Amino acid sequence: MGADMMGWEPAGQRWAARASLASAALAVLLPVGFGGVTGLLLVAAGLVGAGLTAAAVWWALANRGPVRVLAALVAVAVPVGLVTLFAATLWWAPLVSAALWTLAVWAGRYALRSTGFRAPRQKEYRTPAPQRPFLIMNPRSGGGKVGRFGLTEKAESLGAQVALLDPEKHQDVTVLARDAVARGADLLGVAGGDGTQALVAAVAAEHGVPFMVVTAGTRNHFAMDLGLDRDDPAASLDALTDGVELRVDLGYAGDHPFVNNASFGTYAAVIQSPAYRADKVGTALDLLPDLLTRKQGARLTARVRRTVLTDPHAVLVSNNPYRTDDPLGLGRRRRLDSGVLGVLGVRVDNAAEAAALLLDPQPAGLTIMTAREVVVDADRPEIEVGLDGEALTLPTPVHCRITPGALRVRVPRHRPGVPEAPPRLNWRRLRKLAASVGRTAAPRRAGWRTWGG
Template identity: 75%
Template sequence: MEEHMSVDLNAPAFRRQRWAARTSLATAALAVLLPLAYGGLGGVLLLAAGLAGAAVTAAAVWWTLTRRGPERWLAAGLTVVTPALVLVLFVVTLGWVILLTPVLWSVAVWSGRYALRSAGTRPKRMKEHRARSVRRPFLIMNPRSGGGKVEQFRLREKAEHLGAQVVLLDPEEHQDVTALARAAVAEGADLLGVAGGDGTQALVAAVAAEHDLPFLVVSAGTRNHFAMDLGLDRTDPSACLDALTDGVELRVDLGFVAGRPFVNNASFGAYAAVVQSPAYRDDKIGTTLELLPDLLTRQRGPQLTARIDATTIDGPQAVLVSNNAYRTGDPVGLGRRERLDSGLLGVLGVRVDSAAEAAALLLDPAPQGLAVLSAREVVVDADHPEIEVGVDDEALVLPAPVHCRIAPGALRVRVPRKRPGVPTAQPRLNWRRLRKLAAPAGRG
């Protein structure tokens, strides 16, 4: 009886939520059944052909990465030809249906997320805190980062106009940014900031966290992954400086690998070994293709072991430990982090030893070769005394075992109040939950 009363009190909102859930389920079912019904037996065979094509493509990618010479080029051709043939087969067989199916899936996803948001399942965003005014902000700027964004966007001039002290790094001389930041704190700086790459940001961020000072990120690097997940404007780095006059603070986590800070991730295995090569900076693709066959087939490099709480990953070719988890189940948000304040490291471990296992990564909903975990601490060990590690794209060699940990809420990041890159938090589609929402009143 109480449930019916609650429904009556919220009748308009409840009806919208229920119909959105029903629309999502109906269009998702139609997106699956329409091609099968239109194609008849051919539709079923077409589905089997699509799955087979995906498996062949994944296997061909594996062969491309683990072979050299003519075998590699044949495999590379297969990775291009196979999906193209499958697409042509779908278009010829299904015609207009193949164009309607993506539209139906889009409606299903949009309606499902609307229903889940209405049901109160929207993910929480990072909490914003009031930012106190600062009197002596100190910024380090790398004029070479991002192809010269410091000069292009006149970042030094704007920062100094807003009252900040700016130090430009000398492109011809290595400078210890940690020492520069510590010296600035000793002289009374009450905010530290960086216009540069993620590696430089991490080093200065650790000093800011140590002294409980606000930290300013200016998106002047090449990739700006940390800035992206903070919602900062990556097209106009100068907009980040608005945080000095109209900003808020986010309490975010900071990762550490063997005592060294990182804001994005620490990678072990194949990628970490590739970036160690002196030739990588000048020829990234060529160096990667040259080294990967030996690394992926275990003819080169250490045998890794990763321990995450009670779970052990034996012999992975790659392990990625990130400051908070990356999205893995949502293709739209792949490679992004929903939040930076969960207090947990994200862990991705990959072990693939054959073309069949490579295909399973794509087709199996829970492939054995992929581990997706979260933990406060991770230990990566090896059968070698040292392990190659890529820390926020900086190449390091560290003694084994390597301990990774996270410092929850250690960093006070000052960001502009208005940030165009802040994504709208979207709930993950939960079909079981949608079925309950779509049930008639009084059921489910």
């Protein structure tokens, strides 16, 4: 029986909590104690400098010409100047303080990890290997990974039928997948980008056949959150002979499926440009000033349960929520079977609001929620949408929804897996844990919660 169930905490957990609190206190007090009034002034200067840097970044993105150049210089010069000032004034204290803070975070997470605050592992289902698998492969995806890793040859050696897309002409992967099912395919798979995966996944969900992902895309966001090996696409094919199934949710924007997210607003408008694929940075810098100052682009309204987001610059609706509690986990999802959409809304109308995004723990311009349905409307009959990175235009309003457990995803039994999310630091719980004498400070039942869930 574990320590939590017995009601007693191991000594190592208590001491880790005490070490975390002590290290955090020293990390804050050391610069002030070493520098005295100068230390306090430098801490204040650091906060002001962080806000000024965020404001300068906004000015650089929202303007062109000399103003952009000047703002960019400020955005670089302020952090460099602060680092130089701290090093010249406090010498070793900032380095020691940073090391102490790192220790505080590590020790705190170690202490809380053993209290049961973990995301439940996704259940695996043992099912028979497919007899007539059908895989669609894009030879251009990921810079030519299909050819470089010999994916076609390996898949065919394992009994799969492979449809290799022709780079010179458009082919409807939805039609290819449906034809394959009609001919008796009992598994559909994709070696390609997330946008292609979503289209084929929708066909697999519609017909109740398993779906398989081969990590041949450029970013492989969906594969990453499935715990697949992104460095070895050929390893994904092991699922054909030695695999298990996961039940995964599927998102929809109108009638269009997505495995990752649907983006509305600034990003969606930028990727519509024909020049975006050839020059992403240059195109974004050219379009952002008019989009951020609302001279161009649709004015959005998003309805999330009883909350209305008015005039957000961007709304991201994701198939399960992205992590927001840890900078190292940004862009990743803890799980893909929670049955809810993640919603991230951003509105930044000026430099002060940009600074607030960085300095304010709960900035007014940032909204993070979860819901089963989201409605995105606009002041025009059609709006741009980025669907798993693909540019679309959809009629308004766009109804986004999630279908829980709609997708049977077959993955290799042996795979890297999704890295365990470190527990969010909770200083109040750490204080209770540090003060306990042999008895637990953790609740008997613990689980992961998402805001608004």
